[in-house]
Amino acid sequence: MTPVQGLVVFVAFPLLTIAVILAFVRLVRGPSLPDRVVALDLISTLMIGIIAVYAIATDEPVLLDLAIVLALISFLGTVAFAHYLERRV
Amino acid sequence: MVEIATIVLILVGTFLMFVAGLGITRMPDLFLRMSATTKVSTLGMGAVMLAVVIYFDDLVATFHAIAIILFVFISAPVAAHVIGRAAYFTGVPLWEGTIVDELRGHYDLRTHQLESVPLPELEEHLPDVQVLKVLLPATSPLAGQTLAQINMRRRYDVTVLAIRRGDRMITNPGGDAQIQPADELILIGKSAKLDEVVSILRGLAR
Numbered sequence: 476m477t478p479v480q481g482l483v484v485f486v487a488f489p490l491l492t493i494a495v496i497l498a499f500v501r502l503v504r505g506p507s508l509p510d511r512v513v514a515l516d517l518i519s520t521l522m523i524g525i526i527a528v529y530a531i532a533t534d535e536p537v538l539l540d541l542a543i544v545l546a547l548i549s550f551l552g553t554v555a556f557a558h559y560l561e562r563r564v
Numbered sequence: 565m566v567e568i569a570t571i572v573l574i575l576v577g578t579f580l581m582f583v584a585g586l587g588i589t590r591m592p593d594l595f596l597r598m599s600a601t602t603k604v605s606t607l608g609m610g611a612v613m614l615a616v617v618i619y620f621d622d623l624v625a626t627f628h629a630i631a632i633i634l635f636v637f638i639s640a641p642v643a644a645h646v647i648g649r650a651a652y653f654t655g656v657p658l659w660e661g662t663i664v665d666e667l668r669g670h671y672d673l674r675t676h677q678l679e680s681v682p683l684p685e686l687e688e689h690l691p692d693v694q695v696l697k698v699l700l701p702a703t704s705p706l707a708g709q710t711l712a713q714i715n716m717r718r719r720y721d722v723t724v725l726a727i728r729r730g731d732r733m734i735t736n737p738g739g740d741a742q743i744q745p746a747d748e749l750i751l752i753g754k755s756a757k758l759d760e761v762v763s764i765l766r767g768l769a770r
Contacts, residue, residue, distance in 0.1 A: 477567075478571065479567055479570050479571060479574070482574055483574065486574075486575065487575075487578040490581070493582060493585060494582045494584060494586070497586060497588060497589040498584075498585050498588050498589075500589055501589055501597070507594060507654070509648075509650060509651035509654070510597065510656075513598055513602075516601075516602075516643060516647070517585070517588055517601045520581070520605045520609055520636070521581055521584075521585065524577065524578065524608060524612045527609075527612045527615070527616050528574060528615075531619050536620045536624065536625030536628070539625060539628035542628075542632050543628060543635070546632055546636050546639070549643075550635075550640075550642075550643055553643040554642070554646055556647065556650075557643075557647045557649070557650040560647075560650035560653075560654055561649070561650040563654070
């Protein structure tokens with residue numbers, strides 16, 4: 476295991492996983508719908524980070540395609556949610 | 565050298581993303597949570613992507629990472645703005661420690677258009693005077709009363725400049741003008757007094 480791989484496995488993954496769990500707590504607790512949307516947005520950003528460090532650890536740059544797709548989808552999702560929320564008022 | 569730079573960038577990036585997770589759980593209201601998450605997580609993601617750029621000796625991977633950085637740096641503020649705006653209009657409560665809500669009264673409640681009331685001369689002559697638009701909720705305890713009955717000018721030192729009812733605008737309403745639910749009142753007065761009147765109109769205080 477190279478130093479970079481060790482860092483990813485023992486530092487980056489745990490930190491990012493805790494962050495995802497914390498965001499998930501907010502997703503469950505709410506209390507408002509915008510809170511949940513923001514939590515989902517954060518989770519997808521964290522997922523992009525996880526994919527990136529995983530790509531580094533496994534030496535697989537192909538995985539970055541996934542990160543691009545995720546970034547696009549999460550942006551569209553957030554904008555769609557906001558549009559729906561504002562129309563509902 | 566490459567390895568050290570990668571390690572530093574991954575450490576910085578993942579730490580920032582962890583802080584974003586902490587912020588979304590710990591901050592007291594939506595808008596503070598958003599300020600904690602959107603900025604910090606975007607910066608963290610940028611740092612991790614820079615690590616990717618440095619680590620992979622591969623042009624395609626570099627372009628991928630730069631594309632992600634650019635896209636997220638453009639889209640994250642837009643997404644945060646639209647969701648914050650939608651949250652503000654849907655009435656997501658602010659933290660009780662909030663001191664001032666500068667946006668209040670400055671947007672049209674029907675069209676959701678932002679507008680400021682440009683009265684520079686008036687503000688010059690009358691310091692701390694503010695003009696405020698308030699939509700009267702259906703449950704307002706004052707709905708159905710006339711302005712003379714409410715006696716806002718005497719009691720709260722706030723004057724009703726005009727009432728907008730549907731498409732009609734009643735300017736300089738007299739004492740016999742009755743306020744109705746869904747009326748929009750345009751008030752003038754000192755900020756502190758206006759706050760008091762708004763909470764009474766909304767039925768939050770007596």
